[in-house]
Amino acid sequence: MPKAPAKTRPDWPVLPFALPRPGPARRERAARLLAALDRAYPDAACRLDWNAPHELLVATILSAQATDESVNAATPALFRRFPTPAALAGAGADEIAPFIRTIGLWRNKARAVEESMQALVERHGGEVPRDMDALLALRGVARKTANVVLGNCFGIQAGVVVDTHVGRLAVRMGLSRHEDPQKVERDLMALFPRDRWCDLSHLLIFHGRAACRARGARCAEDPICREFCADGKRAVTRSRRGP
Numbered sequence: 001m002p003k004a005p006a007k008t009r010p011d012w013p014v015l016p017f018a019l020p021r022p023g024p025a026r027r028e029r030a031a032r033l034l035a036a037l038d039r040a041y042p043d044a045a046c047r048l049d050w051n052a053p054h055e056l057l058v059a060t061i062l063s064a065q066a067t068d069e070s071v072n073a074a075t076p077a078l079f080r081r082f083p084t085p086a087a088l089a090g091a092g093a094d095e096i097a098p099f100i101r102t103i104g105l106w107r108n109k110a111r112a113v114e115e116s117m118q119a120l121v122e123r124h125g126g127e128v129p130r131d132m133d134a135l136l137a138l139r140g141v142a143r144k145t146a147n148v149v150l151g152n153c154f155g156i157q158a159g160v161v162v163d164t165h166v167g168r169l170a171v172r173m174g175l176s177r178h179e180d181p182q183k184v185e186r187d188l189m190a191l192f193p194r195d196r197w198c199d200l201s202h203l204l205i206f207h208g209r210a211a212c213r214a215r216g217a218r219c220a221e222d223p224i225c226r227e228f229c230a231d232g233k234r235a236v237t238r239s240r241r242g243p
Contacts, residue, residue: 012157012194013132019190029228030191033173036224037203041210044202046152049075053128053153054085054120060148061112061140066104074100085126088117112140132158144181151198160188161201165208172212172219173228 022030037044047068050056055075062071078099082088088096093110100106100113116138120126128149129135135146143159150156160166162181166188170176176187192200208214211222212229219225225232 041206044206060145085117085120115139157197165205
């Protein structure tokens, strides 16, 4: 799987909104958390399989309300049969659908893939645009999907991907008090360095799957949770009090 390009180019977009202004103590805590996550998950990366930008765009559209594993099981055959945006655009939803029937909401997603690829061909010469607004104009693409594509394909730090893991950990770890993904994203963008926004989402997702789970959480055993997560801190307090 390709890695994101080096984050050295000056083509990151100007943010269209103001970010919160956390104090130095919160920034220092966020820096310690980021360092701990880096040590724990040095190989954290996008879990969707892709070899070209349009493949990651399609895979991310398919991943809505579905697991990465189910998407990765379906896309190899899809991309072998329709290897380019033009091929997908010309296939039609009815031809795409049989390849993704194992993924939830497959009928709507087949239409989204067809129409988004048609837009790539008609408006962008078959290339995935490196622009947030242009991506958001595609069917099936919301800000989360656009952030996945921009960060992982082009190294463009336009925001932080907020999925269910990131949203849960942001609250548990005191990084945000909000449930609205857009508000969570802005809190995270304000706390962490811009050149790490894409990495941050991968690190939090890996930790959310490995330890700070929605069900069967291992916060009492995990050193990162014990320092930063509310559930982990409560476990530390209980252990100090004794039985």
